[in-house]
Amino acid sequence: MTRTPAARISAFVVSYNRAAILGTCLRALWFADEVIVVDKSSTDGADIIAARYADRLERVPWTPTVEETRALALELCRFDWVLFLDDDECLSPEAVRFIHQEVRAPRADIYSLPLRHYILGVHDERAYYWPERHIRLFRRGAVTFGATVHAGIRTHSTNVMDVPDDNGLCIHHLSHPDVAGWIERTNRYTSRADRARVDTRDDELIGFAHRRIDHWMERTRDPDGTGYPAAAALLRALYDIADRLKIWEEERGLDGLAAFQALCAKLDNAHATLRAESGPPARNRLAWLGGMLPRYRRTPEHRLRRV
Numbered sequence: 001m002t003r004t005p006a007a008r009i010s011a012f013v014v015s016y017n018r019a020a021i022l023g024t025c026l027r028a029l030w031f032a033d034e035v036i037v038v039d040k041s042s043t044d045g046a047d048i049i050a051a052r053y054a055d056r057l058e059r060v061p062w063t064p065t066v067e068e069t070r071a072l073a074l075e076l077c078r079f080d081w082v083l084f085l086d087d088d089e090c091l092s093p094e095a096v097r098f099i100h101q102e103v104r105a106p107r108a109d110i111y112s113l114p115l116r117h118y119i120l121g122v123h124d125e126r127a128y129y130w131p132e133r134h135i136r137l138f139r140r141g142a143v144t145f146g147a148t149v150h151a152g153i154r155t156h157s158t159n160v161m162d163v164p165d166d167n168g169l170c171i172h173h174l175s176h177p178d179v180a181g182w183i184e185r186t187n188r189y190t191s192r193a194d195r196a197r198v199d200t201r202d203d204e205l206i207g208f209a210h211r212r213i214d215h216w217m218e219r220t221r222d223p224d225g226t227g228y229p230a231a232a233a234l235l236r237a238l239y240d241i242a243d244r245l246k247i248w249e250e251e252r253g254l255d256g257l258a259a260f261q262a263l264c265a266k267l268d269n270a271h272a273t274l275r276a277e278s279g280p281p282a283r284n285r286l287a288w289l290g291g292m293l294p295r296y297r298r299t300p301e302h303r304l305r306r307v
Helices: 019-027 046-053 067-076 093-104 179-190 205-218 228-251 256-278 282-290
Strands: 009-015 034-039 056-059 081-086 089-091 110-119 132-139 143-145 153-155 160-162 171-176 296-298 304-306
Touching: 009 019, 009 046, 009 067, 019 046, 019 089, 034 046, 034 067, 046 056, 056 067, 067 081, 067 143, 081 089, 089 093, 093 110, 093 132, 171 179, 179 228, 205 228
Parallel strands: 009 034, 009 081, 034 056, 110 160, 110 171
Antiparallel strands: 081 132, 089 171, 110 132, 143 153, 296 304
16 A cells, blocks of 8 residues: 555544553554554553554643544644544544545545444444444644534535445444443533533423434334334433533522532531530530440450440
8 A cells, every 4th residue: 555745644543541442543543654642641551552553642631521632633743634533433444445545536625434333332223323424534724623522623624525334434433331431421521611512492301301312213223112222312312411401500500519518507507506505515415424334345256245
């Protein structure tokens, strides 16, 4: 596989605690002219794996989402074409062949590649998420990055190709191994103020929840609603419902922590008043009575004996 100098590729990956799969992600980038990893202070040895395969490794402080780090990674890229992956994404061999051939005679400035999502460790083409494409390859200047969660990719060209999902051409996205991981990431992402949010025109919360379940089930091929595709649809609806509830919370100015602190202050004042009215604290009276009570010690047989 040879390539002209004009078609050089920079590839970057933002990584955090993906030691189990990061090596596969980076090994699949063997064809790139440079591989850059920005590691967000991994604690599981992912940075050691990155150092083995990357041409450049930058370590930065941890942040909750990938979006705010992509702009930094892009600044480090030197070449005309930029390929980027998350640390839970791995190119298929067919995708490598396509990218290699395409940049030699490009038909677009931006390429949106098919993602095969693996949720709960499973990819099922009957689920709502197939087929889905994400921008992952672009000519320098055609894409920039912002910090908005799930809306941080900004395009500056209309010449975009949606790459077909033919003959295994895809990015394998090993995203959520279990329900607990989905819930953790849902909470982390929906807690970010700068995020793509659900439509809030419908203020009726229960109806919203039902409609989001219906929305994702309509995109799912699981007529009985008892299999994996239905479970994946419910997880996706759960994300929307959590997002909507946090918006509802913000709209009403609810601050549970402040409310707890105010209640604690009120209780402290009430108990201080009661204590002043009631005389010495009960524990002091018990200490005085303690001199009149029999004493006990624990024997080796773990029985209490009077002394």
